[in-house]
Amino acid sequence: MQREVRIQRNAWRVRRCQRRVSGAFRRAGRGVIHPTHCKGTPMPAEHSRTTRAQAPRPARWPLMARLLRDGVQAMSDAELIAVLIRKSATGSQAEQTAVRLLDSHRGSLRALAARGFTAGFPLHSTHAVLQAALEFTRRSLLETLRERPLINSPSDLHHFLALWLRERPRECFAALFLDSQNRLICAEEMFAGSVAQTVVYPREIARRALETGACSLIVAHNHPSGVTEPSAADRKLTQALRDALRLLDLPLLDHIIVADNRCFSFAEAGLI
Structure with a gap:
């Protein structure tokens, strides 16, 4: 037993x-x-x-394997787009879709990115992914701007504003509210208009500045025409806005015009 x-x-x-x-x-x-x-x-x-192998498993998608091996700098525009839209079109379909997207926009990444800003245009999932990538870049730049005074980093500010406003098909007027150290509190689009003009209400900007606790401001707007030079209306608006904010002890540090790949600064030109 x-x-x-x-x-x-x-x-x-x-x-x-x-x-x-x-x-x-x-x-x-x-x-x-x-x-x-x-x-x-x-x-x-x-x-x-x-003796178990510790190396990561190789990527099954050849394009992803090339990305991991050579880095993003070695990839073409179409290949970068294919990587971004892989969730909506897998494998070789993503590469073919990327090529078609570029061809339909004459090979221009800027034109492809701007398509999501077109009013009334139905946003396809592939365009939505690209817009998400642009928004990711914009928010990362926004974090950089919050780390130091804006007056000490004009190139970063111009880069951010260009990415934010450059491709808009209509004029948009934005305000950047700063604290006592000239660091960014928030950046907001205040008004939107037509292709040639925007109606701006200084009292609304002043009200929002008081709500955010701002100590100074920078304003900006885009010129869809691509002309960076300020118009007579731009100069008049800048003067009226500066005078209105001065009554509340809120200095207007700059007014920046974004057009194409260039920015015009009223402060650098001595117009403010």
Whole structure:
């Protein structure tokens, strides 16, 4: 009787050992091992813990493998787009879709990015992904602007404003509210108009400045025409806005016009 109990107990131990070791190797991606690889039996060297491959699994998509190997700088415009839209079009379909998107916009990344800003245009999922990538870049620049005084980093400010306003098909007027150290509190689009003009209400800008606790302001708007030079209306508006904010002890530090790849600064031109 005792002998039978010992046999059953040993058989139970063997089965438990088999389950433990087999489960360990399944988790390691090596399948199920032979039942003899139990307690007291040395395991083959290729199955030992110290010799398991630690390298990441290779990418199945050739384009992704190339991205991991060569970096983003080595990729073409179409390849970068294909990587971004892979969720909506997988594999070679993503690459073909990317080529078609570029061709339909004459090979221009800017034109493709601007399509999402066109009023009334139905935003396809691929365009939505590209817009998300642009928004990611804009928000990362916004974080950079919050780290130091804006007057000390005009190039970063111009880059941010160009990315934000440059491709808008209509004029947009924005305000950047700053704290006592000239660091950015928030940046908001205040007014939107037509292709040639925007109606701006200084009292609304002043009200919003008081709500945010701003100590100074920078305003900006775009020129869809691509002309950076300020118009007579731009100069008159700047003067009226500066005078209105001065009554509330809120200095207007600059008015920036964004057009194409260039920015015009009223402060740098000595007009404010």
